[in-house]
Amino acid sequence: MLAFSLMGAVAGLQGCEDYFDKENNPNLVTDPPLPSLLSTTTHKTGINSYLVGNITSYFVQYLASPSQGGSSDTYQVTDYTGTWDALYWAMADIYDMRQLAIEQGATEYVGVANILMAYHLSLVNDMWGDAPYSEAFTNMTLTPGFDDEASLYDVTTQLLDEGIAELQKPDSKVQLIATSDVIHGGSVENWIKTGYALKARQLNKLSGTSSYNPQAVLEAVDNSYTSNEDNAEMGVFETRNPWSAISLSNASLLLGGWLSEQLIQHLNGTSYGVFDPRLEQLADTTASGTYVGTPNGTGNIGPANNTVKDESYISRNSPLTGDESPLIIVSYPEVKLIEAEAAFRAGQMDRAFEAYREGIRASMEMLEVAEADANAYLSSAAVAQSASELTLDRIFQEKYVVTYLNPEAWNDARRHDYQYANFTLPEGAAIPTFIRRVAYPSGEASKNPNTPDVTDLSAPLWWDQ
């Protein structure tokens, strides 16, 4: 009887050998099709441009905390673990898409992956300097080493070059799918242009170094965007544009998205003598019908308390920050101003002047400024009227407006040494100079012993010496 039962048990076991085969997690996909990674990576790229912009916008004083002594406002060592993690987890997906695409001979996907990776690397590199890359995402080690900041710059440029080359190859085994590409809707041509736009950014970043080559910048510009139609932007949201979400919360008194006094004065005529019509497209007027910014580090200056809308905030009525507005990763007006700067530095004053004016015009167009208002501004004293009037300061002045809320603004500010009119240290700044980098996040530092210990936020990055 006993032996019989045991035999029965053993036989039962052999009868269903795969009864214990539960290796594959039913919640996961093991072999994802490329488009399902393309949608994720392009979406994450847009969101990450926002996440980084939501840090750097306090450094360049587009935004200001409504509270006194806001930690980003005042250059305190602030933990940006959430943003760092989002960047690295996005890079892991991009890395996997690239590896899969290489296996499958899907050159278009390899190209897009390269460009997205380059963009992410530049975000990380320009915030923190040294960062994991060569040992990252690969399952090689659980504690990736940190690559030197200058070598990451080189890798970024190389990724862009290779990405452009891959995109130019015909016969991709798998083609981009419009509905899965939430940045360029599957347009290979636009991806190539974006590759060049990012390359122009990247090369122009060296303006303060001996290896700066304005001619190379101009070559990249030549292959890049020709209108706002080409812009790299991402407009697919689970609920709404994240800036708009901040604005909506602010309206419900969950304070955030307050525009800095610096930005308002940049646009309302205080700093440059002429009211810039783009301000009307960025912000709504206050309860008293004006535009009032909040000084960084000071917090709400009133006169009324937080419940009275007597300051300017990110606006849900703006074409840039409305519920359905796309997040701008890199734009035609920005490329035109890169061109203006590179041409200016190369001594090609006419080209610089043309690009400068076109940049402003395109920016007005992007912000849906009425043509008459745009023209009035273009012919005002705030704008150079001839090549001889053009200065680098004027180019940076305009680019500051064009890169509103974009992470690239901080690179410009550092290259320009924050020399915008009336730009001052925030009240209660934790360091005596303008901020040059951010500290590594605790999330990485606590789990990766290779994380450098950076506490001096006034130490410039290699290209910012």
Add this chain to the structure above:
Amino acid sequence: MRNSFTLLVLLLMCCWVPALAQDNIVSGRVTGADEGMPLPGVSVTVKGTTTGTSTDADGRFSIRVPSNDAVLEFRFLGYRIQEVRVGNQSQVNVTLATDTQQLDEVVVTAMGITREKKALGYAAQEVQAEELVQNRQPNLLNAMQGKVAGVTISSTGGAPGQGANIQIRGINSIDPNRPNQPLFVIDGIQVNNSTSTFGEGAELRGMSNRLADLNPDDIESINILRGGAATALYGLRGANGVVVITTKSGQKGEMRVNFTSTAGWEEVNKFPEIQDTYTQGYTGEYDPTSFWPSWGPAWQEARQIDPTHPEGIYNHFKDAYETGNQFRNTLTFTGGGEAITFSSSLSHLRHEGVLPFTDYQNTSARLNTEVKLSEKFSTGGNFNYIRSGGKRYNADRFNEMLSYWSPRWDVQDYVKPDGTMQSYGNDNPIYAAATNQFEDDVSRFIGGLNFSYKPLSWLDLNYRVGLDTYSDDRTRTAPGPRNVADERVLEDNGQGFVHEYTTKFRSINSTFIASANKSFGDKFNATLRVGHELYDEHIKSFGVQGEELAVFDYFKLSNARFLSSSENESDYRLMGIFGEASFDYGDFLFLTLTGRNDITSTLSESNRSFFYPSASISYIVSEHLGLPEFINQTKFRVSYAGIGKDASPYSISSGYAPYTNFPTGYTGVTRAPLLGNMGLKPEFTNTFETGLEMSFLENRIGFDLTYYYSVSKDQILNINVASSTGYVRAAINAGKMRNKGVEVVLNATPVRTSDFNWDTKIIFSANRNKILSLPEGLEEVTYASQFGYVGSTVTMKLIEGQPYGNIYGSHWQRYYGPGEEEDPLFIDESRPRVIGENGFPVRAPLSSQKLLGNSQPDWIGGFTNTFTYKGLSLTALLDARVGLEKYNQMDNFFAAFGIAEYTEDRNQTRVFEGVLADGTPNTKEVWLGQGVGPDGVNYGDGYYRRFYRGVSENFVEDASWVRLRSLTLRYSLPQPWFENIFIRNAALSFTGNNLWLSTDYKGFDPETSFSPSGSNVDGFSGFTYPAVRSFLFTLNVGF
């Protein structure tokens, strides 16, 4: 009928007594001390004679005694022997006390096998119903607190239905996501005790551990098998110990009804000390709309600026909590005849918490039956249906919001007439608790059938199949804005939402055991058991989150503008084949050998089948050798066991999970957070255990000593990895961990008279853990961290040579002279602090993270005293947990926001003790306040914000405690009262829980934990649901 019978007996007695002048007839009734129920079958003898009788079904007896000097002896299995001198009484009513230390006792061990306690070669400690229901805890786990050696039970907080955590002999497993909880077996069925945190934010909502579904009044006894040889037959699911629960079964005889009702109230047992001087504002400037709750001026100063400022400031922490209450009613029916016995119960619990708008309800119905079909065949069933759940709030957010709330304003004034939040600016936590809701509704069925067949006198076949299944529906809601004038929207509510979550759980557990028993000669006896066990578990969860409500308070998914979903599914299968051979010789030497082979679905094919053995010996010295008379029993035991353990489901696979940040219309996948590992091997724990049990002086003093030593190697864990790996976690086999410890149980009856008894019990246990090795290439494994301001975040990590539970963080810089080397791990407190040129102490670079404490206690102890005088009994349980530290995140916020009592010195000038970088003493005087000090220097955010809050060392505190866990006064109403009415017995009791607490910890009661029950992360006790002191009245009536 019964009453007329009594009358008849009395009449007969009246007639007999005069006839027998010399011999006296003594009659009476015997009841059990535990529930006051009559005890049938108690042996009653006249000491020194052969005269004896036993009690009838009503516990009554009558016996002839030779003289007034006669002594009656009452004996009953499981109860203490009691002697009563007859004297001139003709009526002797006796209450027998339960006895848990008798070696003759029979205990339920692994797989429902009942064995004599003396045969066990390992420690086993039972908790009986009487002890269990003493403190009237709604959660069964809490009811065991302080009563069992080697077992640490922590209530994670005082919320109604909130989960409790149980650890047996320390942490055996490193992975915080792999609960270190023991296996729970109820009437032979493995039941689920997980704490599900499915649903957004559920991990902070104090969800129940599933054992909380059970009604403690249903339990007959609990036996805790603490590991090693004791649990070997249960296989890997018992690797963290096994809690064997037996519910009450029916008794032959007429039907009995018992009704128990408990009602009472509760309050927060410990509040943090907060400052009562400074009001709203910043840098000492008053501002009634400021975000900053208490960096303003002294309130007297503010009152001069703002006459509407109240006189003084509120104690918003005390104001925000209220008095909770609970009611539990249980009705039980038992009875049966020769063939069928049954026990059934119905119970209902309603519990409202101290945090406003939190509650919990539990309704349970149980039926246990046993059917004896023939001498050879019997069958039985246990069925329990439970419905439980309630409104849970996030105590972490509640206390965080309270920390932001300015005590200038009354926090109880939380809602405006139009239903929107009343606030000066910051979020009101009570409004949050009222509107941001999370409610669970669990419907559970636990059922089991067993069949027992005894074809031959020496052979027993037993088969049992059990089912534990439940659905757990959770609804998370918050209203959207009402769009009325001047509306303030609670940040957590946003645009409103409705989330619906459902989990379906099902486990089937089948066990077959064949036992053969054979005697060889009259001294040697052998029992062989073989068995097969299968555990098959399926869990499926899914949820739909609807965001942004069109109608602000219409909580339907179709009213939400955006929908997203989440889902998870898991299958787990485990099969074991096991055998046990036990031999006893001369009733004093017992040897048990076991072996088990498991096959698990969570490891790859080449690693999934594994075997492990155990051996244990029990030697009853007192039965073998002649020992002095004052020694009653002496037992020595020793055992060795190996136990394997598998991985959590799907630890071996990686892949891509749905990317969930898209709106409907888009899909994508993203790398799953876990880096799986195909090569995972089972981990093994080898345990050596030895013990000695002795009792003296007629069992009035006894002890049970245990020493154990266990090593777990190739630990399977999912470690948190740096995001630069592209993953969140990685599965690894990580090194070795050791636990060793001692457990002591001491019982004594200092006073034993017929009317008055004093029983005392001490339990003590100490566990020492050490990480013997980590996998190659890893210097440390971080398994938890908790936020602290500007660099004071603490982490819990494993470092070779260090114990589990270490908390690391930033620290003040100590002075090391030239050539002196600084230890990278330990703070040298004897050294002076380094003071900077600015006159303030210097924090060491954040790269230096030192050991600040350990969350595992050095020792735990329980001290129970029971005093019984006739029908009155008083029980006091002192419970201690000593030598542990926890991170107090609340205090970190209190420093940052000027709430802590110690920040009252903010307007003082001080010279910090310490030395400058060159080693010379600091003499610089500095001001602790914000802004420009009296010396004209601008001190910015002030000492507490600039320096103090950024140093973890300040917030890792001694979390030791000693408490009066419970005090119970119970009065059994005298039996004679019930002679002629339908009530058989009745008792009244009062219970006070947590009446007294002694601790140096600054926050709430440090027993509470930030982590949900079931988590191995126990180092954080900051913004927790505070523990409660409760006052409960119980009425128990038997019919």
